[in-house]
Amino acid sequence: MKYSAIITDIEGTTSRISFVTEVLFPYAAAELPAFIQANAAQPAVAEQLSxxxxxxxxxxxxVDSIITQLQQWIAEDQKITPLKALQGMVWQQGYQSGAFKGHVYADVYAALNHWQQQGVKLYIYSSGSVQAQQLLFRYSDFGDLTSLFSGYFDTRIGAKRDIASYAAILQQLQLPPKQVLFLSDVAAELDAAAPLGLGTIQLIRDGQAAGSHAIAHNFSDVAEQIA
Known part of the structure; x- marks a missing residue:
């Protein structure tokens, strides 16, 4: 095994893009106004409103004008930290009520289990909040997968197309870059990680434009490349 740690994106990488665009985003857009109106005084919500x-x-x-702004950010798919935090709170209700389950590809489930059994540390880095990440894997199609992961990173560490974000992650992992692999479907994110010496593989699941990185069509391909 070439790597001690693997960092993976979610949307388009571990999970289908349409789960986010057709399930999570519409649910948040529909439920967010009532959730905020009902919980605006709660400290966690009030902090994000501020x-x-x-x-x-x-x-x-x-509060009404903030809700309007949030809906606009959702429509524009803005990677804004308070929006992501509030979406995570709303999605928690959806997961817990059984309105939906977190989509995870079968090849991802198999590979993550295999890598963890080999002693590889697994991490998530996604624009969605850490809470939203944990919810997706806790309420996944394959049950609670959160025990597979050693940590989660979101936009609080930095933007995914910013090289400084990956430097900050490496500092937290305390590993040489060559021992860390980053998986994403977005070439620009891999472009930001590669100059630091991280291994990079681009997932091409839904016709994404390929960049200059190694390519895999699923996590089985990834496993073959890094064995």
């Missing part, structure tokens, strides 16, 4: 006001540069923005 962060939204700061981003909007409107210190006295009403």
């Amino acid at each position: 962060a939204c006001r700061a981003l909007m540069q409107q210190a006295d923005a009403s």
